[in-house]
Amino acid sequence: MTTEGSAGRTSEGTPDRVAEKDAGRSPDRVVEGTSERDAVLHAVSSAVLAVTRHLSAREVLQVIVRSARTLLDARYAALGVPDDDGSFAEFVAEGVSDKQWEAIGPLPRQHGMLAAMLREAAPVRLPDIREDPRFEWWPSAHPVMKDFIGVPIRDADHVLGIIFLANKRAPGGFTQEDQDLLTLFAAHAAIALTNARLYERGRELTIVEERNRMARELHDAVTQKLFSLRLTAKAAAALVASDPERAMTEIDRVQRLAGEALAELRAVIVELRPAELDRHGLAETLRKHVGVLDRLYPEDISFAGGPLCDLPPVTEVTVLRVAQEALHNALRHAHASAIHVSLETAGARLRLEVRDDGDGFDTESPTVRGLGLLSMRDRAEAAGGSLLVSSEAGAGTTLRLEVPA
CATH class of the missing domain: 3.30.450.40 (GAF domain)
Incomplete structure (x- = not known):
């Protein structure tokens, strides 16, 4: 040289x-x-x-x-x-x-x-x-x-x-x-x-995409609920004098819509919380996330999992996002009394499991596409892993994600 x-x-x-x-x-x-x-x-x-x-x-x-x-x-x-x-x-x-x-x-x-x-x-x-x-x-x-x-x-x-x-x-x-x-x-x-x-630029773009997605969810879910809530409240007010019985029915509907809007807003707020993966690691970040959900919702939500080996940042993000999506689905659709999340290393694989005791569903039904299963499977495949969902009507649901550790 x-x-x-x-x-x-x-x-x-x-x-x-x-x-x-x-x-x-x-x-x-x-x-x-x-x-x-x-x-x-x-x-x-x-x-x-x-x-x-x-x-x-x-x-x-x-x-x-x-x-x-x-x-x-x-x-x-x-x-x-x-x-x-x-x-x-x-x-x-x-x-x-x-x-x-x-x-x-x-x-x-x-x-x-x-x-x-x-x-x-x-x-x-x-x-x-x-x-x-x-x-x-x-x-x-x-x-x-x-x-x-x-x-x-x-x-x-x-x-x-x-x-x-x-x-x-x-x-x-x-x-x-x-x-x-x-x-x-x-x-x-x-x-x-x-x-x-x-x-870092890729992460910035991901954050922007997540914010846009959250904005769409706010618009599609919470905004529509609040609009319906306002119209129903107006209808109830107009019926109080002329038809009190119908007015009470509309007021009951107002309460139901308000509860649904609150649940939607809680879900959005939880997803907006910073993951802090770099500071706490995947296991602790997921533990904190489950703890927040357990305080916000009436269901019994628990987590089990100890310290993990060093993982690629992309893998950590994948596991966290799939866990969040699975928890969101269980809270929104399962009508469960208990949801359990576990995270463990099994040989050369990292295994995430989200299990609930809710209604369950037919995994072959086209109506389940709205549960984000395709998105979760795409994330799993991109990380070199696999996603398995087991569910039966009345028997709860178990979602298992495995990725290379």
Whole structure:
């Protein structure tokens, strides 16, 4: 790899060159060199895996900085994501305490070495950053930095950000090998950061779609109920004097419609509650959701399930949404006295079960399409799983979802 500071010199890190050098070494030296390369590759692999495990863009930035600092054994590390106004949309640092940050002041603007790196989009390695003509100044509370290395994080020709480190703990400052290593790591970090941003955009679109769906449900269910309620109340008022018996019938209907509207509104409110999967995990989020339903509805609603292994975020969302839909169906249609939800890992599968003791239904009847079974099956298949619904008239319903764990 030929990079800044190594022009005209063949890198000693290429496989062919390494093979030539190893051929002239003693067996002990060859083994030692191989072990060193294996250690370096293992370090890079560990750093890349640490980054790619995260799907939040902010988390990815933090792990990139932390991993780079560990990889090159530096005292300070930072990563800046530029904005379009001459500043940084995000700036993450390691090695600087919260108290120091408070003393330093606002985020840096795109000036000095940071601006030069964004403009030139090329690696920089310096024995002392303060002696470079591109260096301008630091705030008075800024830690003193000497040896410096920085590389751009790029997606094709677009610079996503710059990552830089300062003050290598080992004597002698940063080496060409450090620069090659950081450049390699930055290339993988760019992929992880791009994926995280795409994932967050996808989540934003999902949230918008969910809000639109909820708005439609509010309009289709609650609004129509309230409209009917208003007309019935008007009819009852008009009949009070002329036909009290019919007026009482209309008032009974008002009470029934009000109860149905309240139930619809409760269902919508519950679905609008944030899942908080990232904070609590699937099992705890579902437990909280069931607890809310148990307080809102007269049915006895219970949950059983302990901590689970780490699951892909898409799988967690699938299981939660299917559980919510199944609970909504049971509360709305089953006329059950008890609903039980269980979540467990069975071998390599995660199993969700929602069981009620309600009326049951004919699973082959075309009228059950309104229960969202097709939507739940689509979710299950998209997650590589399966959905089974067992029900008989008068014998309750059991819905079982299985997805890879």
